Amino acid sequence: MSESFRERLRALPDFPEHLPEFDPAAAPADPAELFRQWLDAALEAGVAAPNAFSLATVDDEGRPSSRMLILKDIDDDGWHFATSRTSRKGLELQANPHAALNFYWPPQGRQVRVTGDVVELSAEASAADWHSRPGADGSDNPDWQLYAVRPREIEFWQASHDRRHIRHRVVPENLR
Numbered sequence: 001m002s003e004s005f006r007e008r009l010r011a012l013p014d015f016p017e018h019l020p021e022f023d024p025a026a027a028p029a030d031p032a033e034l035f036r037q038w039l040d041a042a043l044e045a046g047v048a049a050p051n052a053f054s055l056a057t058v059d060d061e062g063r064p065s066s067r068m069l070i071l072k073d074i075d076d077d078g079w080h081f082a083t084s085r086t087s088r089k090g091l092e093l094q095a096n097p098h099a100a101l102n103f104y105w106p107p108q109g110r111q112v113r114v115t116g117d118v119v120e121l122s123a124e125a126s127a128a129d130w131h132s133r134p135g136a137d138g139s140d141n142p143d144w145q146l147y148a149v150r151p152r153e154i155e156f157w158q159a160s161h162d163r164r165h166i167r168h169r170v171v172p173e174n175l176r
Contacts, residue, residue: 014124015109015159022110024168031154031170032074035103035112036080038156053104055081060095071101072129077121078148079114085145093118105135109159114151121146155166 003011007104020041042050049070056066067089072080079101083089086136093099101114120126130144151172158166 012071015161016107019109019161022156022166022168027156027168031151031156034156034168035074035154038105038108038110038112041108042085042110045105045107047105047107050103050105053081054104055089055103056100057089057092058096058098061091065092067136071103071105072091072146078116078119078150080121082126082144082146082150084141084143087142088165090143090145093147101149111157113153113155113157114149115153116149116151118147118149119147 004154028037038145039050051071052068054066055069056064058064065088069081069083072082074080081101085091085094097118099114099118101112103112105111126144127140129137129146130141152168153172154170156168156170158168160166
């Protein structure tokens with residue numbers, strides 16, 4: 001008799017044997033800087049595509065959907081990503097311009113959540129992003145849009161084997 005699917009799932013390891021230390025009191029005041037440090041650590045650990053994140057949006061009836069995207073940049077405008085305005089996510093963002101990003105780096109037992117309002121960046125920035133894509137042929141794509149999430153909350157989460165996971169939450173009054 002084979003084990004149940006539930007038992008198989010419960011037997012899977014949650015985190016690697018060695019996890020990095022994290023002291024929120026020693027974290028940089030700028031959450032973008034802490035994110036860059038964690039991204040560098042993920043790169044050093046060999047995480048494939050550490051700039052990939054799950055983007056969650058909702059449609060005009062409040063039904064959620066998520067998909068994987070690539071972070072383009074972080075600056076004063078927010079956390080950048082791009083898509084076609086006519087895609088499902090583009091239409092959802094037009095109807096409800098709020099989103100959540102979730103980065104997860106299993107080798108470190110780390111994740112970063114970013115939630116906030118989404119704004120469209122300029123046509124020039126969107127065109128520049130389109131032209132910088134691999135395989136760009138020089139043609140324009142007027143539907144391509146560069147967006148930025150302006151954080152309302154950022155949470156850095158560090159796993160711990162004792163299940164006392166560390167959460168470092170940064171809210172707007174702490175954002176710089």
